[in-house]
Amino acid sequence: MKPLISQVGRMQEFSAGKDSLNGHWEMMGASLKESLDTFPNGFLSWLIHKIETFSNRKVILNRPAATLTAIKNFGQQ
Incomplete structure (x- = not known):
């Protein structure tokens, strides 16, 4: 070996x-x-629309955020 x-x-x-x-x-x-x-102010609206259409889900947070903060504030949604 x-x-x-x-x-x-x-x-x-x-x-x-x-x-x-x-x-x-x-x-x-x-x-x-x-x-x-x-994208400090989030993605452009046309891109969000494409993502929502493709995934058949709504985007609930379109801005920079720390992972744990985002989960805490938007986890239920």
């Missing part, structure tokens, strides 16, 4: 954006030269 071998290293950020989505893409090898769009 071969001995287990491990390697340890540090990575340096390369992508333009510094949010969670950019970071996850970068960890998988997809570095972005431009940051992804953000």
Whole structure:
């Protein structure tokens, strides 16, 4: 049986954006030269309509929010 071998290293950020989505893409090898769009005021109404039509469900929160806060405030809905 071969001995287990491990390697340890540090990575340096390369992508333009510094949010969670950019970071996850970068960890998988997809570095972005431009940051992804953000939507601090929520998604545009035409996109919300498409999502609701496709999913046959209403969007109940269309703005940035911490996960636990969103669940606390909108979980019952």
